[in-house]
Amino acid sequence: MHIPDGFLSAPVAVATGVVAVAAIAVAVKETNKKMGEKQVPMMGVLAAFIFAAQMLNFPVVGGTSGHFVGAALAAVLLGPWATVLILSSVLVVQSLVFQDGGLLALGANITNMGLIAGFGSYYIYKGIDMLFKNGRTGTLVGAGVGAWFSVVLASLACAVELSLSGTSPWVIAISAMGGVHMLIGVGEGLITVAVLSLIMATRADLLKLQIA
């Protein structure tokens, strides 16, 4: 879902750029308060894992593929502000080193896959988690549903940006982007739940590192 340069109008690129810079500034301030001994390697491992997992596109339907985003996984493990920092780092490296996602579209990509996917999935996860008496079931159901929404919400944000830019008509952008990402989101949910289950089974203490 990496927007290349050329798809966005200047006002949309600037506006999302401002949003992204502001989000990163707040994220630095918020994560700084609680960054501890165990959070440091978790930040690094999550960034590495998300980068590698994003390379593994999986086929969905009609000659289209999807890829993991990872914002929900990061949000459940470390909280939404840490997620903004991790996804921003991944997106900056992908854009600068691998020419995946435009430099001028970086603000939009960070807004969609970091900020919106991170916060969207986090609050959905939190809401669902509270409904369950069993902590582990609640975590997995909340994370899976949150992960599905993270991809759908990010794709809708992307559709809105494309429409505002005059690249695609509103109805087509929202229905087409939302539709295919409702399928891709299922993959996101499954991967997120699988990784969290693995951590639960091996090092459940690592589920308690949320910083901000």
Place this chain on the structure above:
Amino acid sequence: MKSKWWIIGLCIALLLAVISPIASQFPDGLDRFAEDNNFVDKAVEPAFSMIPDYSFPGIASEATATIIAGVLGTLILFGLVFGLASLLKTKNEA
């Protein structure tokens, strides 16, 4: 389980990078949407190019080029974000 957990985590990430040549080559959701709606040509070429398309330049084998790119990116991100988080932690203690 003597090894540190995060070394195992990093190894899993590297393993994913190594198997990345099996990834689906179909366009992703956004690319497909751009193709179907005839605006994919609006994409402009990047001003500069380092390791485009996750393929390390100058290597004949496509799979090898992808693996090298993937491993490199995975290590860059681990180092970058580990370093960034360390800085935030130090500032925290100061």
